[in-house]
Amino acid sequence: MTYNVQLGSGGYLGWKLLQRTADRQRAVFEKDPQIQNSRDYFAQNIASVTEADDLVSNYKLLSVALRAFGLDDDLNNRAFIKKVLEADPSDGKSIVNRLSDKRYLKLNQAFGFGSGAAGDRKKLSIASIADLYVSRSFEKNIGQQHEEIELALNAQRELPGIIARNSSDSTKWYHIAASTPLRKVFEGAFGFPATFARLPVDRQVSEMKTAMSRMFGSPSPAALSKPENMDKVIKSYLIRSQINESAIATPYAAALTILRR
Template sequence: MSYNVQVGSGGYWGWKILERTMVRQRSAFLQAHSMKVSRDYFRETIHNIKSAEDLVNDRKLFSIVLRAFGLDSDISNRFFIKKVLESDPADKASLVNKLADKRYADLNRGLALYASSQEKSVAVDTAEIIDRYESRSFEKNIGERHAEIELALNAQREVLNIAISDASENAKWYRILASKPLRQVFEGAYGLGAGFASLSIDRQLSELKDKTKKLTGDSSVSQFELRDKLEVVIRRFLLRGHLGVSSASSRYVNALALLRA
């Protein structure tokens, strides 16, 4: 049996429900039979994988790995992922280092299959990949009904990772802009329309920094190392999203909530 995470009607109020029930619901979700089957299969199979070709040819294992790194939509892109996995991360000219979306670099490092062509042996951190898989499966379960909460959970984890990295502030913002899920959260929080993506990348950077400073008093990504700072952005994203789907009779109430936030 599977377990469906309950967040009421979603939106910001669903987010608050999840905050109160996270520990209990996550535990119930991870104990579901379907999760146990996937974990067991990964543990039993991953150490038999010697090349990128082996991985992409095992669809079940491939889907688990892609889920772990937030790349579910690439399940049909076997050739592309194979090339990503075979790229040498130490070579600045390699494919994986040319991709703006750093989820591919994380996948490359996590599996370390590029080393197989050099006859090296690199241990896969099974526990870390399973933890990634569990977290994203939990989020995906919610996202099947409430995509906005899946996006918020992803941002809560990924923005923190970017915030504590050693990259420059501009580089941190570029990583956010390169990630479609993170872009959705920031664009939604700031009410940026479809035309935002057509602006030059430098203009997009400037806009995000300006709007972030107006909202939090600080234009840096590093500030999001503090959970409360990121919560301000997530709350605005969820409330604005709810305004977009609310009935006319309830918009006044939600507008007041947004102003108070």
């Protein structure tokens, strides 16, 4: 049986508990037979994969590969994943460059089937993909109990890479808006309504820039390169998430929360 990460009632208090116990709990989680078997199978068999067909036709290999990049929901969309894997990442018109969700581009680049250069296959880091698989599995285990903490962990891992890109602030915000997990964190942190995701993407970006300026004095995602600012966004998201959950449970919860401050 898979070890379930213990985080109490979740929310911000669960987040703080995770920060204190993550290393110990992950060490226990990694010893789970299912996690070990999947990781070991990938490490032992991925070298025999020479084309996209080999990967998409092997359920066990594909499940590890997709989990590593947070694309579990596409496990049964094999025809689509094959197109993603075979696309040329250097072609601006290819599917991986047209998709707003850049997790697909990362998957494509990790395996190099569409690069047109056989040598790129040697760049595949089996160890790094296996480690990503374990990390995502750990987060998914948390998400089954406390989705808000899984989303916070994802943001903590993914945002530094977006911030470091050599692109405009607007482009970085578009990438954030295109990622449902990241957008949810900012929706919560900024106190946007549940209807926010239905706004045109240009409006979403504009609203996030404005909210960012109010919180940090700058609309740039680069403000989150400071650990204290990243912590502030995550804390705001987690506390608001818990208040919203309480409000659903009882119409008086929000008023009680305010009175207790």
